[in-house]
Amino acid sequence: MSVPPIDDLVSLERGEVDRRIYSDPAIFEREMEQIFGRAWLFLCHESQIPAAGDFFAAVMGRDNVLVVRQKDGGVRAMLNTCAHRGNAVCRADEGNAKGFLCTYHGWSYGIDGRLLGVPGHKSFYAGEVDKNRLGLTPVAQLASYKGFVFATHDPKAPPLEEYLGATGRLGLDLIAARGDMVVVPGIQKFVVDCNWKIAVDNLFDWYHPQVSHASAFRSGALGPPPERAGGYDEIDMAGVNMESGAGIDLSVGLISASKFDQVVVIGEYGHGIGGPTVSSSGSIEVDSSWRATAQAREALGPVGVGVAGHPSIFPTTWVTTVPVQLSLRIPRDPTHTEIWWFTFVDRRSPPEVQRFMVTMANRVFGPAGLLEQDDGENWSQATAQSHGIASRRVKHLVNMGVGRGRIVKEHGLARIEGLTSEHGQRWTYHAWAQWMKGTSWDALRAATTPGDLL
Amino acid sequence: MSVPPIDDLVSLERGEVDRRIYSDPAIFEREMEQIFGRAWLFLCHESQIPAAGDFFAAVMGRDNVLVVRQKDGGVRAMLNTCAHRGNAVCRADEGNAKGFLCTYHGWSYGIDGRLLGVPGHKSFYAGEVDKNRLGLTPVAQLASYKGFVFATHDPKAPPLEEYLGATGRLGLDLIAARGDMVVVPGIQKFVVDCNWKIAVDNLFDWYHPQVSHASAFRSGALGPPPERAGGYDEIDMAGVNMESGAGIDLSVGLISASKFDQVVVIGEYGHGIGGPTVSSSGSIEVDSSWRATAQAREALGPVGVGVAGHPSIFPTTWVTTVPVQLSLRIPRDPTHTEIWWFTFVDRRSPPEVQRFMVTMANRVFGPAGLLEQDDGENWSQATAQSHGIASRRVKHLVNMGVGRGRIVKEHGLARIEGLTSEHGQRWTYHAWAQWMKGTSWDALRAATTPGDLL
Amino acid sequence: MSVPPIDDLVSLERGEVDRRIYSDPAIFEREMEQIFGRAWLFLCHESQIPAAGDFFAAVMGRDNVLVVRQKDGGVRAMLNTCAHRGNAVCRADEGNAKGFLCTYHGWSYGIDGRLLGVPGHKSFYAGEVDKNRLGLTPVAQLASYKGFVFATHDPKAPPLEEYLGATGRLGLDLIAARGDMVVVPGIQKFVVDCNWKIAVDNLFDWYHPQVSHASAFRSGALGPPPERAGGYDEIDMAGVNMESGAGIDLSVGLISASKFDQVVVIGEYGHGIGGPTVSSSGSIEVDSSWRATAQAREALGPVGVGVAGHPSIFPTTWVTTVPVQLSLRIPRDPTHTEIWWFTFVDRRSPPEVQRFMVTMANRVFGPAGLLEQDDGENWSQATAQSHGIASRRVKHLVNMGVGRGRIVKEHGLARIEGLTSEHGQRWTYHAWAQWMKGTSWDALRAATTPGDLL
Amino acid sequence: MEADQPSRERIAAAVRQYEVEQFYYDEAALLDAHRYEEWLALFTDDARYFMPIRRTRMQRELDREFTQPGEMAYFDDDKTLLGGRVAKLQTGRSWAEDPPSRTRHLITNVRVLGDDGSELQVESNFHVYRTRLRSEEDSWIGSRRDVLRRVEGSFRIADRKIFIEQTVLLSRNLSNFF
Amino acid sequence: MEADQPSRERIAAAVRQYEVEQFYYDEAALLDAHRYEEWLALFTDDARYFMPIRRTRMQRELDREFTQPGEMAYFDDDKTLLGGRVAKLQTGRSWAEDPPSRTRHLITNVRVLGDDGSELQVESNFHVYRTRLRSEEDSWIGSRRDVLRRVEGSFRIADRKIFIEQTVLLSRNLSNFF
Amino acid sequence: MEADQPSRERIAAAVRQYEVEQFYYDEAALLDAHRYEEWLALFTDDARYFMPIRRTRMQRELDREFTQPGEMAYFDDDKTLLGGRVAKLQTGRSWAEDPPSRTRHLITNVRVLGDDGSELQVESNFHVYRTRLRSEEDSWIGSRRDVLRRVEGSFRIADRKIFIEQTVLLSRNLSNFF
Numbered sequence A, B, C: 001m002s003v004p005p006i007d008d009l010v011s012l013e014r015g016e017v018d019r020r021i022y023s024d025p026a027i028f029e030r031e032m033e034q035i036f037g038r039a040w041l042f043l044c045h046e047s048q049i050p051a052a053g054d055f056f057a058a059v060m061g062r063d064n065v066l067v068v069r070q071k072d073g074g075v076r077a078m079l080n081t082c083a084h085r086g087n088a089v090c091r092a093d094e095g096n097a098k099g100f101l102c103t104y105h106g107w108s109y110g111i112d113g114r115l116l117g118v119p120g121h122k123s124f125y126a127g128e129v130d131k132n133r134l135g136l137t138p139v140a141q142l143a144s145y146k147g148f149v150f151a152t153h154d155p156k157a158p159p160l161e162e163y164l165g166a167t168g169r170l171g172l173d174l175i176a177a178r179g180d181m182v183v184v185p186g187i188q189k190f191v192v193d194c195n196w197k198i199a200v201d202n203l204f205d206w207y208h209p210q211v212s213h214a215s216a217f218r219s220g221a222l223g224p225p226p227e228r229a230g231g232y233d234e235i236d237m238a239g240v241n242m243e244s245g246a247g248i249d250l251s252v253g254l255i256s257a258s259k260f261d262q263v264v265v266i267g268e269y270g271h272g273i274g275g276p277t278v279s280s281s282g283s284i285e286v287d288s289s290w291r292a293t294a295q296a297r298e299a300l301g302p303v304g305v306g307v308a309g310h311p312s313i314f315p316t317t318w319v320t321t322v323p324v325q326l327s328l329r330i331p332r333d334p335t336h337t338e339i340w341w342f343t344f345v346d347r348r349s350p351p352e353v354q355r356f357m358v359t360m361a362n363r364v365f366g367p368a369g370l371l372e373q374d375d376g377e378n379w380s381q382a383t384a385q386s387h388g389i390a391s392r393r394v395k396h397l398v399n400m401g402v403g404r405g406r407i408v409k410e411h412g413l414a415r416i417e418g419l420t421s422e423h424g425q426r427w428t429y430h431a432w433a434q435w436m437k438g439t440s441w442d443a444l445r446a447a448t449t450p451g452d453l454l
Numbered sequence D, E, F: 001m002e003a004d005q006p007s008r009e010r011i012a013a014a015v016r017q018y019e020v021e022q023f024y025y026d027e028a029a030l031l032d033a034h035r036y037e038e039w040l041a042l043f044t045d046d047a048r049y050f051m052p053i054r055r056t057r058m059q060r061e062l063d064r065e066f067t068q069p070g071e072m073a074y075f076d077d078d079k080t081l082l083g084g085r086v087a088k089l090q091t092g093r094s095w096a097e098d099p100p101s102r103t104r105h106l107i108t109n110v111r112v113l114g115d116d117g118s119e120l121q122v123e124s125n126f127h128v129y130r131t132r133l134r135s136e137e138d139s140w141i142g143s144r145r146d147v148l149r150r151v152e153g154s155f156r157i158a159d160r161k162i163f164i165e166q167t168v169l170l171s172r173n174l175s176n177f178f
C-alpha cells in the first residue's frame, strides 16, 4: 500500500476531501510520522501534577509519555520505555512517584528520567553503563503555555508560542484568562470507532448540533433554552423531514433553532477557532462577566474577547468554553480514536460555581453526555462508509461558504465573519495536506499562512 | 504486498488452485475492485419491498446499499452514505420510510435518493447547494429479472439479462417458474470464518453431502430417505474409514449413498449450474409437478426443465431448488464471509404447502440447519490451512473429471452430462482468474465462453 | 511495507537491536519464510506418542502438523491439511487414531499419511486419483534426537544432529542424560501479547529473576532459599529503588540476591546455553547426583557436565533443567506468541521424586507459575513500546559484557566464562539477522560460527 | 417487602423460585455435559422450541423486530425435530461437534411471570459461551421465555422461545442448544 | 449454616434475598424492554445515580482509584436529570438510540449488606451486553452499590453507585442505563 | 414441584441454597476487593485447589479431556502454596499485580449436589472478567466443583476443582484466583 498524491486528497478550492484518508492504513502510517511525529501535542495541565513526583501518563501518537513534576517545580516529559529492553517503567494512569523502577531487570530512574540504579552495575557491567546517556528518553521539546503542557518529537519544531501563534494562544487563553484555572480530578476516556479526523472535523461544527442533538435540546435536561441577545432568526428547514415523514421541530432555543453571527479565526500550521460571537450567543456562556476583567481583555485582545466558539489546536486539541473543557482525539488506528476530556474550574470562584461548572461538564460532554452520546454514531458511520469502492469515491464535503470567506487581518489574527460555515474544517484539511507533504517547517508555515479569501 | 501473476493461481487444465487466494490481503483488495466493483450483484427480491418506501439494506462488496420501492412502483438502489460528510442515512435492516434523514446535519433525502432538504440552505449556503447533483449516489446500473433485483457499480457492465445469459437466467427461472414466488419474512444472516470462495466453491459440490452431512441423513430428522427413480447404485467407498477405524455406512438413501446422473451447465462470465437431473434425483424435490406447467416448460426450456441442481450466479449468488432458497456469500475480509439466506414460497400454493416449504427451509439450511451446521467448520479449516508456508504450497484440487467433460451446446446452454464432478468449481475458478485480470468486458466474455471440453 | 536492510537492525558490536523487529508485519512475514520455513523445529517428545496411532498436534510457524507414531514404531509428521481441498484431517490436540478422515468429502488417510480411501474413486474419478502422490504432505525432513522429535520444511537443511551441533545436542542431553525421561501428561498452553523474540530473549536472561521475580522469592512459596556452594556475594544495587522510593531488598537467597559464576555456550545457527555453573549454583538443582552417572558424564562431556543454565535451540526451543522442562515460543502474529510447556520426569525414579518434579514444575512456570506469571507483562510492555515513532528509535540493549566475552573452544564447544551477561541474547540476535538474509546453509553456518570474542 | 416475618405466601414464592432456578441449572448442566437425551426428556411431547430471526428496525417499527412462527427462524422445532437433532449428535458422524464444543450456560435473571398451578410462565437471561478446538470463542447472549409444566413433582418445558440479541449471528453455526 | 431446620430468621433472610433479586430482575427487564418511564419510577425523588471515573493506580494509591462526588464522573445525576435522559430517549430524535440498542442486563452476586428496616444496602454485579445495528458489540462489566428503600411493600432505589471495571471505556458512548 | 404450601424440607433446601450462594458471593467480593488473606481463611487447612489442563479430544476420548492430580495442571495447590500466592501478592513486589488487576467474579448456576450434614458437594459456573492498565481485557469462563464443609455455622472450602473452558489460555497469565 502506498500513499496517493497528497494534492489529490484535499481540494481547498472546492472544499472536497477524498474519503480514503479515513481508512487507508498507509495514510495513517504517514500521519504518525509527518503529523504526530512533528507537531506540538497537548500532554496535560500543570494543575494535574502540583507536587514533586506527581505524574500523568500521556499519549503522543503511538508513544507513551510520562509527564512528571520535578523537585525544582519544573515539568519534564519522557518516553515511558526503559533504556535497557524497552519495558514500560510506569503502568499507572496517574499518581505520585519517588522514582521509576523498571520491573524487568530493575533499572531505576529518577523522576527526572535520569538513570540512577543498575543492578550489578559494577559486578555485571564493569561499571560501563553510560548512565548519562541511558536515562529515559526525554521528548525532543517540552514547553508550557500558561499551564498547558505541550511536547513535540521534533527537535527542529519552532518554539511552542510560535507554533501556537496568535490563534492557538487565544484558544488557550479563552480558558486561562477566566481566572486561576485548575483541572478537576477525573479525565474521561473512551474509544469511538471512527477515524480521528472525523472527530476533529466536528470540533467547530456548529451546523450539526441543531439536528444531531435535537433530542438533548428537546428533553429539557439542559435546562431552559438560553436567552439570546438581539433579533431571533429561524434556520430555514425547507424539506428537512425525519424518516417517518415528520419534520424536526427545532424551536427550542438558540443553538437548536437559530442562525446567528459567527466568527472563524484561522492561523498558521492549521489552528483555528469557529463558532458564535459573544454578542450573538446570548446567555449560552451563562456568565460572561469574566471577559470584562482587565486580565481577560488584555489576554484575549479586542477580537478574542468577542469569540465564543471552539478553538482547535492542530492536530487534535479541542477547547470548549461552555463548559470549560479541553478534549483530545487520540488516534489508535485508522478506524479507532480515543477521546479524552479535561475539565477546568476557576479555583478562585465560589464552591457552588465550581460545582455548577462540574455538573454542566458531566451532563453535556463525555460518553454519557447528553450532547456527545449522539455524536459517536455519526462519526462511526461516516468512517464506515469510506471503505466501499463506490462509497469512497463520493467526496467528503466541507464547502459551506467556500470562496465566500473574506479574511480580515487585525491584531495579529486572521478572521472571517459571517454565519455558520465550514471555513474551519476546510482550513484544517488544507493544513493536514500540507503537513502530510513532509516539507520543512518554513515551507509548512508558508503553506498554512492565511490569504485573503477562504 | 502485491498480487502474484493471476495465471499462476488457477490452472484450468490441471484443476488446481493456489491456496494463497484464500488469505492474501492484496488479492482480496483486487477482488473488491475487479469483481465486486464490476459484477452484477443480487440485492433482494421485489416481494420484500412491496409498498412505496419499503426498503432493504443490501451489501455490494464493502458498499452499503439501500434498495427502495418507489412511488411509481419502480425500484431504486443508492449508496447508504450522505452526500455531505458520508454518514449513513439509514441504519435499519429493513422497514418502510417516507424519506431518509441524515442524523448528522440533517440533510434530508427522498425515497428516490433526491436531496430535498438542507438545513440553512438559504442562510448558510446562500442557496448554492446543487441539490440535483448531491443526492444519494445511485448504483451505476440497476435491473430486475423476474423480481430478482441486481445492481452493478460499473456503468460499462453489459445489461443484466446479457450478463446473466441463458445459464444465469435459468438459475433464477428455476425459482420464478414455480409460480408467484415471494420471499418469506426473515433473512438468516451469520458469519463464517472462511474465505468467500471456499463457500462459493461449495455451491454445486454434490460430492460432500454424503460425508459432511452423514449425521443429518442418519438422524432421520430429514424424514425418510427420498425414493429414487431408476436403478440404485452405491458409491464405492473402498478404504474410507473414520478416525476410529470404522467405516462410514452411507446406506440411508439417495444423496447420502448413491451415484446418479448429473448435469453441469456453464455459462459466460462464470455462471454455472451443477447437480442431479430431475429424473435421477427421484423424490428429492418432493413435488416436481410444477415443472410440467406450460409456464415452467416455456421458461426453463427442454434442457432446464430437467435440471435439479444448484445454480450459481457469479460471483456470490447461490440458488437451491430444494428448499426454494437463494443464498449470498458476502466477503467481509479475506477470512470472514457473511452468509445470507432468502427463502421463497409460491403465494398461490395452499397454506399448508407454504408452511411445509418454510419448515423444510428452517431445518435444512442456515446456521442451525441440519445440513449447513456441519459445513462451516470444513470451510473454516480449509481457509485456516492456507496460511502456512508449506500448507499453502499444497494445491486446492477441483480436478474431478478434468478434461473428461464433453460440452454439449443446445438451446443456448452449454452442458456437460455425467456423474458427480468438479466441472462447476473448475469453471468458477477459471472465471475468477479472468475477472481478476481486469480486462475489458468483451475480453472477459470471450475468456469465459465455454469451449468443447472442460 | 518492505523490510529494512537487515544489517541495520542488529549490531553485534554494540549489542543493540532495532525495536522495529518486534512489531513490523513485513519483518514477521520474512521470519515465517526465512526462519520458520527453514529451521528444524521441535514438535514433541516420543514418550507422548508411545503406541501406534498416537498423535500430537504440533505447530511449525503457521503450519499445523500432525506427529504420529507408526505401526513400525517410527514417527512421521505431516501437514494437517487434506490433499483435496485443504480441510484439516484431524482437529484434536492429541489422542489415538486408526487413520484420519477428512470430514468434508471423506478422503481417508492412513496414520502414515497415505491416501487410502476416496469416495467414488471408481465412479467419479474413473480411478484416476494418484493416491501415491496425494497423501498428506509429509514435512520435508523429520528426525528424532534421543526422543526429541524435530522437523523442517526445508529439504536442503542439514541433518538434525549437524543442525543442533554440539551446543544444541548438549541442550537436549541435559534432559535426556538424567535417565529414562518421559513427558508428563498435560502441555500448558497460553498466549502472551508479545513478540516471540522478546520471549526468546528471556530464555537465558539470568539478570531479570532477582527483580522480576522478587515477590516469588520473598513469598516463601518456593521453599527456603537454596544453599550455595562457595562464597556469597551480594549484587550491587546502588540507586535501585521502587517507585515508592524504597529499595528492593533481595537478601532472600541465591538467584535473587547474589552474583555467581556463569558460563555461556554458543553454537552454529544460533543455539546457545546460558546460566550458572553447577558448582556456583549450589542446591538450585536440588539433586545433581544424576550428573555423576557414567551415562551423564559421557553424554554431557567435561564442559557440559558443569552447565546448569538454560539451553536455547534456535529459534524457539527453551530447555530448563530446574524443573526439567522444555518450552516453545510459537509466533501467532507480530505481537502475540503462544507459550507451550512440556514437563519431563525420569520414569525410573521413585514415585515421590516424580511427584516432586511435577509439583515443582506446576508452581514455578506456566501462566500461574509463581515465577512466570510476572514475566508476561514485562514482555508485553516491551513489545508495546516498539510501535511509537520515537520509542522505536530507542535501541533494545543486549550489551552487557559486550566485547568482553573471551570465547574458549574445547571439546567441540565454544564457551564464555564469567558472571551474568547478555552474551547469549546477543548471539541469538546476531544469528537471527544472518537467518533473515536468506543466504545458503553454508553461508549461514559460516556467519554463525563463533569467533574469538563476543 | 415488609421487614417483619414473611407470610406463607412469600415463603412459598421464594421456594418456587428456588425450585425453578434449580431446574434451569440442572438443565444447563446436562447440556454442558453433552447429556442430550436426558436434556430432551425435560421437554413435554407437545413442546415447541423457537428462536426467531431478529432484525434491526427503527423504533417506530420495533413491533416487527422478531419473525413470527410460520416465518423464517433459526430454530422452529417440535419435539420430534429436537429429538432428531439429538440423534444427529449421537450418530458418531456429527463432525462439527466432534471434537465436541465446550459450552457453558450462565443462567441469570430468572423471573416467574405467571403460575396457574399447572403451568408457569418463566423468563430468564442467558450467556452461552462456547469454545472449540484451539482458541475459537463464541458468546451468545439473550433471553428465554418458557412455559414450564408441573409434572410429577418437577417441571417439563412445554414451550421455549429464545431471543438472541444479535441480528447478524457472529458465529459459524448454531450446533448447540439454548 | 446448620443442616437442621432453619430458624425463622434464616427463612426471613432467604425470602428478603428472593424479593430483592426479583426487584433487580424486574428492573433489568424494564431497561431491556426500553420501558424507561416505568424504570424511572423505581427511583425515589431524592435518588442519586453516580458512575465515577476509574483510574489505573499503583496499589499504594488504590484509595484514589475512583473519582468522588463533586469531581468528574460518567454519570452524576439526580432524579430530574435521570428523567431528562428518559425524556431525551422519547423525543423520537434520540438518533444514537434509534434503531434502539439491544441490551441484556445479566445481574448476579446480589448481596444485602445492611438492613435497618427501612433501607437496605445492596451490592450486585452486572454484565450489560449491548449490540447495535448489524454487528456491533459492547460488554460493560462491574458492580453496583445501592440503597433500596422500602416503600409500599416494595423497594425504591434511593441511591445507586455504579463501578465499571474499565478505565478507558471501550465503547462509543453510554447511551444506556446500568 | 407442587403449587401448594412447600414442606419443611423444601423450605430448608431453599434456605441452604440461599446460604451457599451468599457464601460464594461474599467470597467473590473478597477477591474483587483484593482482600486475599480473608479469602484464604475461607479454606480449610487440608484444602486442595486444583485447575487441570484441558485438551481438545475426540468424542471417543473425552474421558481424557482433563489432566488428573499428579499430572500437569495450572493450579495444584495445598493451602500452604495458596498462602504463598497470597503472601506473594502482599510483598509489594508482585509487579504483574501492581497496578492491581480489576476483576469481577460473576457466579451463577450454583447447585448443591450432595449434603451429608457435614460436607456439601457444590457446583457453580463462573465468568471471571479482568481488565488491566488502559484497556486489556480477559474473560475466563468455566465451572467449579467444591466440597464445602460446615464449620461454626458457616462454610469452609475443603476442596475446589476449577474447570476452565479454554484449552489454549487466551491470557498472558493467571495471576488471579477463581
Ligand code: FES
Pocket (backbone or CB within 6 Å): A082, A083, A084, A085, A086, A087, A102, A103, A104, A105, A106, A107
Ligand atoms: S528492560 Fe528495563 S531493566 Fe531491563
Ligand code: FES
Pocket (backbone or CB within 6 Å): B082, B083, B084, B085, B086, B087, B102, B103, B104, B105, B106, B107
Ligand atoms: S453528514 Fe449528512 S448531513 Fe452532514
Ligand code: FES
Pocket (backbone or CB within 6 Å): C082, C083, C084, C085, C086, C087, C102, C103, C104, C105, C106, C107
Ligand atoms: S477437502 Fe478433504 S476430502 Fe475434500
Ligand SMILES: [Fe+3]
Pocket (backbone or CB within 6 Å): A208, A209, A212, A213, A371, A372, A375
Ligand atoms: Fe456534537
Ligand SMILES: [Fe+3]
Pocket (backbone or CB within 6 Å): B208, B209, B212, B213, B371, B372, B375
Ligand atoms: Fe453442505
Ligand SMILES: [Fe+3]
Pocket (backbone or CB within 6 Å): C208, C209, C212, C213, C371, C372, C375
Ligand atoms: Fe522470568
